[in-house]
Amino acid sequence: MEFDLVIVGAGSGGYEAGLYAHRRGMKVAFVELSPETVGGNCLNRGCIPSKYMRYGAYMIERFSHMSRYGILPKGFHLSMPHLKEGRDNVVRTIRENFKKFAQHLGIPIFYGKGFLKDPNTVVVEGADITLRSRFVLLATGSSTVSVGGMVADGRYIHDTDTIWNLEEFPKRVVIVGGGAVGVEFAYIFRMYGADVTLTELKDRLLPMAGIPEESSRFLARKLKKLGIDIKLKTTVNHYEKTEEGLKVSFTDGTQLTTDIILLAVGRKPNTEGFKETGIEMDERGFVVVDKHCRTNLPSVYACGDITSPLMLAHKAMYEGKVAVSHMLGDEGWEKNDTLMPKIIYSAYEVASVGLTEDEAEDEGYHVRVGVVSFVTNPKAMDDGENEGFVRVVVEERTKRILGCHILGPNAGELLHQVIHAMKAGLGADFMSRSVYSHPSLSEAIGQASMEVHFGPITWTKRS
Amino acid sequence: MEFDLVIVGAGSGGYEAGLYAHRRGMKVAFVELSPETVGGNCLNRGCIPSKYMRYGAYMIERFSHMSRYGILPKGFHLSMPHLKEGRDNVVRTIRENFKKFAQHLGIPIFYGKGFLKDPNTVVVEGADITLRSRFVLLATGSSTVSVGGMVADGRYIHDTDTIWNLEEFPKRVVIVGGGAVGVEFAYIFRMYGADVTLTELKDRLLPMAGIPEESSRFLARKLKKLGIDIKLKTTVNHYEKTEEGLKVSFTDGTQLTTDIILLAVGRKPNTEGFKETGIEMDERGFVVVDKHCRTNLPSVYACGDITSPLMLAHKAMYEGKVAVSHMLGDEGWEKNDTLMPKIIYSAYEVASVGLTEDEAEDEGYHVRVGVVSFVTNPKAMDDGENEGFVRVVVEERTKRILGCHILGPNAGELLHQVIHAMKAGLGADFMSRSVYSHPSLSEAIGQASMEVHFGPITWTKRS
Incomplete structure (x- = not known):
């Protein structure tokens, strides 16, 4: 089959690029792992379900300040099944509408692992499909990594792939990593009733480029006020299963017992096998692209989590459109990491x-x-x-x-x-x-x- | 006393202009009716207390949609004394801080009615004070008007001067006027438990220039869904006090009994006596100003509600700064009604x-x-x-x-x-x-x- 543009990965970046390319008259196809992964990490296991839960947490906090508005609540029950149903319903609605809308526009989605055979050919593994295309956009996203020998088992140890499956609110949570994911979940679990310990190896929360110390300090003060125990320059040293739960030892010498550990640490780009197809990569495993998101292969572009460690959905969406725009001959629209906002929803x-x-x-x-x-x-x-x-x-x-x-x-x-x-x-x-x-x-x-x-x-x- | 700028009226426009003039090095004085009116209508009887109450109403509505977040409230009591205390506390805090801050900056506030004696002299009536100034900014604001023979008595008939004094939530409310104030209070009273009837003479809610019919329709649909009875092309024809309350007859032939009527109708500019001082006025009682907010008297400027029927706090604040800027020789900053947003907080x-x-x-x-x-x-x-x-x-x-x-x-x-x-x-x-x-x-x-x-x-x- 012949296309103007085949996009490998229908996550935030790929999907947005595909819609934009369609608008601008290109014949587009998506390749995506499975019907359940359309929308990518952001939609299925990232920003969308976490913002949903954060909104609930925020509302619980608001409820405790309502007497000044003449609203005197009699209290409330908390129910994880209700929360989960509402959250999964939003995710499912967006995902199914993505698919319906692509179908409505006549953009096919081929399911399976997309593989660049040559600069104008994508093979869909398992599905025995070969797609020829004038341009290819790689938008394969990123995956969770384990840290310090801790591997998510989906029961005691969670990461952002498994945390969504909790059947009830944990009473005790240890979070490893004080970045965006860590501070968001610390707030969520705390407002839904847990004792939360948040550890961060560096000397402040949100220790990323572009976020001032004032923001880190201000947030830390509030999280502490809400009862969250923050351990800086600290991580989990060791843990063992006991009858009371997971017994955790920290590098600062303290110990406690928890129900779960959430690994809120880094992610790695999904670029396995890319090098073999002739695409230039850097030593960290990211695809090297120019300011128009073009790789060293002139017909092949890349966007999102695989182009740099700045793994933000809107960066992917922006780069996807920059790439499409350049395929169509525009020179004026360029990638711009400086303009990419970092927005964290915590306390x-x-x-x-x-x-x-x-x-x-x-x-x-x-x-x-x-x-x-x-x-x-x-x-x-x-x-x-x-x-x-x-x-x-x-x-x-x-x-x-x-x-x-x-x-x-x-x-x-x-x-x-x-x-x-x-x-x-x-x-x-x-x-x-x-x-x-x-x-x-x-x-x-x-x-x-x-x-x-x-x-x-x-x-x-x-x- | 000699000043660079005397500002008559320390409401939104005057206050903002005064701070800006001070920043730019002018010696400034305010004239304001009394310590209780600093901040003007917006602060004391307008946008600030109404947005406060609207936030409570909005929260009540949010509470009814929380089960999907796993939050199952057991219900709540409503208490007007709590609401009033919180609201009045915000208003008082802002007002007192206004005064403290002016004092801190060394900007005097003279209390009494300011009167332009000549283009460089303001007399403070009652206080026997005469202020000489290079420039004068008139920022005297506007007042409520009555309609159809209905005059606010602060008990059965209210306007935006008296509605703040309610000691408990009314059970039945009739609102005359479907403009910004009308739709805001309709939502507030409804969410705090009242049966609300909202009347508007024109054929839609928010019948103002600059607001599309789509917005009016969309809002009306929601207000109806919340149980508010909207009567378009209708107003109050007649009312009489009975044992059950106020018996109201509408121009559409219907009748009902209510606890209170809220007049949410127009306002008139506070420009009485201006003509006699030589200031050019239009036939509706507004001060005629040029694009730099200057009147026909070169040392006298005007801003806010007295310059046009577009009575918005931010218009006053913007015009006040345009005026000060022009006094200091800038020609480039001009008043611009097209850019003034209209923002209504209702359902x-x-x-x-x-x-x-x-x-x-x-x-x-x-x-x-x-x-x-x-x-x-x-x-x-x-x-x-x-x-x-x-x-x-x-x-x-x-x-x-x-x-x-x-x-x-x-x-x-x-x-x-x-x-x-x-x-x-x-x-x-x-x-x-x-x-x-x-x-x-x-x-x-x-x-x-x-x-x-x-x-x-x-x-x-x-x-």
Whole structure:
């Protein structure tokens, strides 16, 4: 069969690229492992089900602050079967609609493992199908890895492949890894009633590039307040099964007994066998692509988790469209990791784009930072959720925005205003003179931008 | 006393202008009626306390959809004293901090009615104070009006001056006026347990310029579903006090008995006596200002509710800064009613900026509209709140964004992305190629922008 574009992997990146290519007139086909894996990790075992559970956790927390709204709850029961059914229903609905919609548009999905035979041929293993195509997009995603000899058994030891199968809420949880997945699940399990211990090898939570220490500290303070035990510079040293549960020893010398351990550690790109097909790879196993997401084989492109350790669904979606756009002759749309937001949903929404203040200084910029707290934001006060801040990092001379870091209510949506501004090259001057509705959380962005010009003018303490 | 700028009215517009002028080095003074009115109508009797109560209403509604998150509430009591205390506490906190902060910055507030004696002199009536100033900014706001012979008595008949004093939740409410205030309070009272009848003289709710019929219809459908009786092309004809309550006759011939009537009708500008000071006024009682918010008296500026019937706090705040900026010699920052968002918090957030499709066509534009439903938005599905839409109205040839209309979760914050884009002259092409995190509500904006180029591609029905 002949196509303009065959996409190996119908996850976030592949699917989005396929729809975009179809819109732009290409004849497209998907190759995906099985009907159950359409949508990829994000949909089936990642951002979508975790955000669902996080919303429940967030609502439990909100319920405990309702008396000031004249709402005096009599309490509530918690039920994992209800939660699971609701969550799986959302995942299934999105996945089935993906498939139905592809069918409706006339885009075939071939099930099996896709294998690049030559730069214009994809073989679907097991299905005995050979697809010829002008272009190929590799969008095969990533997989969980084990750490420190701990392998997920789906009963005592979980990773993000197995954690969804829990039949009831655990009473005691140890989480290994204080990155995005770790802090999200720490909050979820805590609000659903567990004693939670969160360990992180580095000296702070969310120890990733692009997230300022202020956000890590602020989040850690809140998680502690909610009763989560955070152990930094620590990991699990050893564990054994006992009658009371898993007896865990940590590298800091402490011990405890838990019901489960969740491994919230790194992932590896699904690029096994790629090298043999002639695709240039780096030493870590990632595909080497140019700014248009093209590999060393001119007809073969790659996007998402296999192009760099920045494993974000929207990075994959963006790169997929950049690739398709370039196949069609556009030169102007380029991949851009700096603009990829990092958004974490834990006890707060933690949202970052671009450089932190420290990173910008390390890169030689003269930096100014505008900081505004949500404490005094009228909309945040109305909503009873006025913790957090907006930090806008700006190049002193040009007022160009180098980064923005928001922690607090709706941070993940608010950040988009700054993402667009950064992409368009609009500076803090523009943002300070734009229009913000009153009352709105967005006003804090305008105020932080104004601080950059005029210095701090605020009656709240800095965060 | 000599100042660079005396501001008559320390409401949203005046206060924001004063802070901005102070930042830019001007010696500023406020004149305000009394310590209790600092912050103006928005803070004390408008957007801030109403958004507070709306948040409680919204939470009550959310509680009824929690079983899918494994949260099974045992019910709740409602308590007006708790609600009132929380609400008044927020209002008081903001107001007192306003005052403290002005004091901290060395900006005096003179209490009494400010009166323009000549273009450089403000007299504070009652306080026997005369202030000389290089510039004067009039920011005196607006007042409630009565309608159809109904005058607020604070017991049976309420307006937005008196409704805050209710000591308990009414069981039966009639609301006169289906504009922003009417639909907000209809939702609030309904969720707090009342039978609500909402009347509107025109043939739809929110019958204002800039809000599309789609938003009105969508909101009306939801309010009806919540049990609110909506009577269009109808108002109160007559009422009389009986033992059972207020017996109300409507112009459609129907009758009912209610506890209270809330007048949610227009407001009039506070410009009494302005004409006598030589300021040019229009026939409706508004101050005539140029694009820099300057009146016919070169040293006198005006902002907010007294400059046009578009009575929005953020319009006042924006105009106040435009005025100050012009006093300091900037010519580039101009008032712009088209960019002023209209954001209503009812059973949905309803947010609009710029022109509706119909208005754009009436103005002679060839229009394209991109529409995306929240039904299929993964973040909205995760949050269990996936009703509503994003409509982007674009000029066909240039792809310039003429307006945007969002109804649904966080519409009021999401809209800011498009406000900034419109202000910067960025088109739908830019918005379709920008970065959106996944999952996010913001993705719907990118998708609606993409529809403008390529036409609809979606598996949900249009709203």
